[in-house]
Amino acid sequence: MGKKIVVALGGNAILSDDPTAEGQIAALRYTSQRLIELVKQGHQVIISHGNGPQVGNLMLQQEAAASAENPVLPLDALVGMTQGSIGYWLQNTLNEALAKEGLDNKVATLITQVVVDPEDPAFANPTKPVGPFLTKEDAERLSSENGDQYVEDAGRGYRKVVASPKPQTIVEYPIIKSLINQDFITISAGGGGIPVEEAEFGYKGVEAVIDKDFASAKLAELVEADYLFILTGVDNVYVNYNQPNQEKLEEVTVDQLKGWISEDQFAPGSMLPKVEAAISLVENRPESKVVITSLENIEAIFGGGSATVVSAK
Numbered sequence: 476m477g478k479k480i481v482v483a484l485g486g487n488a489i490l491s492d493d494p495t496a497e498g499q500i501a502a503l504r505y506t507s508q509r510l511i512e513l514v515k516q517g518h519q520v521i522i523s524h525g526n527g528p529q530v531g532n533l534m535l536q537q538e539a540a541a542s543a544e545n546p547v548l549p550l551d552a553l554v555g556m557t558q559g560s561i562g563y564w565l566q567n568t569l570n571e572a573l574a575k576e577g578l579d580n581k582v583a584t585l586i587t588q589v590v591v592d593p594e595d596p597a598f599a600n601p602t603k604p605v606g607p608f609l610t611k612e613d614a615e616r617l618s619s620e621n622g623d624q625y626v627e628d629a630g631r632g633y634r635k636v637v638a639s640p641k642p643q644t645i646v647e648y649p650i651i652k653s654l655i656n657q658d659f660i661t662i663s664a665g666g667g668g669i670p671v672e673e674a675e676f677g678y679k680g681v682e683a684v685i686d687k688d689f690a691s692a693k694l695a696e697l698v699e700a701d702y703l704f705i706l707t708g709v710d711n712v713y714v715n716y717n718q719p720n721q722e723k724l725e726e727v728t729v730d731q732l733k734g735w736i737s738e739d740q741f742a743p744g745s746m747l748p749k750v751e752a753a754i755s756l757v758e759n760r761p762e763s764k765v766v767i768t769s770l771e772n773i774e775a776i777f778g779g780g781s782a783t784v785v786s787a788k
Contacts, residue, residue, distance in 0.1 A: 477517035478701040478777075479655070482510060483691035484524040485706050488770050489561060494532060500564050507568040511576055512774045514660070521655060521698060523691040524565070526557040526666030533557060534606040550605065550637065551669050551680030558586050558665035565662055582660045588646040588678055589668025589685050589693070595640035603639040603684045608632030638683045642668065642690045646678060648697040655698060664690045688752035696760045703756055703765045705749050710772045712750065712783040714740045724783045729754050732785065753785040761787035 488506040490499055513520050530553050537547045548556075562584030569582045601624050609617070614625035614633035628634045645651070645668060654661050667685030671678035688705055695703040711723045714735050732750055741747040753765035768782035776782050 477519060479519045479521070479698070480513060480702045480704055481521045481523060481691055481695040481698070481700045482513070482704045482773075483688055483706060484522065484770075485708070486525045486527050488706060489524060489565075490528045494528070496564075499529075499561075500568065503561075503565050504568040504571065506770060507565065507572040509770050509773060510569070511572040511578070514573070514578060514580060515576060516777060519655060519658070520660050521651070521694070521700065522565070522660065522662045523664040523687060523694055524561055524662070524666070525687045526554065526561060529557040529561060530554060530666060531605065538607055549680060550682050550684070551671070554666045554669045554684075555586055558669070559584075561665055562586075562662045569660060580658065580660055582662065583654050584662040585647055585651060585654070587651075587663045587665065587668045588671045589664065589690055590643045590646060590678070591640040591670050591672060591681060591683060591685065592643055593672045593681070595638070597638040597640040598683070601636040601638045603637050604628045604634040605637055605684060606635045608634055639686055640670065640681075640683055642685050642693040645690075645694060645697055646671070648694070651694070652698050664694050686748050686752065688749050689755060692752040692756035692759075692765075695756050695763060699760070700763055703753070703763060704773060704776075705753065705765060705767045706770050706773070707746070707749060707767060708769060710769050710782060712741070712746060712767050714738075716740075716742075723781070725781055726784050726786070728786060728788055729757050757785055757787050
């Protein structure tokens with residue numbers, strides 16, 4: 476029997492060394508061909524994706540063209556814009572791949588808002604770098620002008636930092652569920668979703684970035700997925716990584732992962748948020764499992780291949 480699977484695509488599934496539209500479409504064409512293998516196996520595929528490089532490039536373009544007549548748009552709007560562009564490309568490449576396989580599945584992209592708590596502690600400690608690299612002098616000047624925070628990033632200059640709050644719910648999840656029930660392949664929660672908070676008559680945008688793996692875990696919880704696939708650059712998660720006693724993780728539990736987290740086994744900003752997102756889903760919905768693996772390895776997951784599979788017990 477087919478499974479309901481949320482697939483969280485990482486940046487390497489969208490952007491290669493070529494940042495042009497043609498280059499990103501080519502990367503997504505390859506990604507779509509891999510994802511269609513799950514459809515061919517009879518599974519229901521629900522796609523989410525990152526947008527880090529794309530929203531960063533868009534911020535650079537905004538800053539370069541900024542003027543009184545053409546002001547910079549807020550970050551929540553830029554997330555929405557990249558949801559649209561990436562979803563457009565991915566929807567078309569998926570339709571191509573489906574047609575080549577003689578499959579009649581339909582694909583729908585949904586602009587998705589994700590609710591955050593304005594009291595989330597992340598707002599008091601912004602940590603997510605966004606936008607262009609600046610000199611120390613420019614960063615200090617802008618900080619005094621607009622009150623934003625800037626930090627030195629990777630020895631390449633100073634960048635603005637924004638909060639990365641945890642997702643509370645997804646505004647459009649009932650629509651996503653309806654599309655799934657009609658057998659659509661859905662693309663949603665792009666870039667972690669557009670961060671919003673509740674307002675008197677709906678929602679308003681927030682200057683923040685939601686981690687796409689946490690947003691994907693929330694999506695999997697809300698649509699009652701059997702699996703969340705968090706795709707990354709390696710087939711498995713490891714402990715003692717790059718050490719002589721390196722160990723590949725296959726079937727693991729939440730308690731085991733928490734133990735390894737306490738030992739600082741997973742790199743912050745790399746594997747740690749993926750592992751924490753996996754824990755969040757399995758704790759909130761113990762019926763679900765999380766697979767952390769590479770795009771190239773997804774075909775093998777239900778065929779006896781090796782991947783890191785996280786379960787409640």
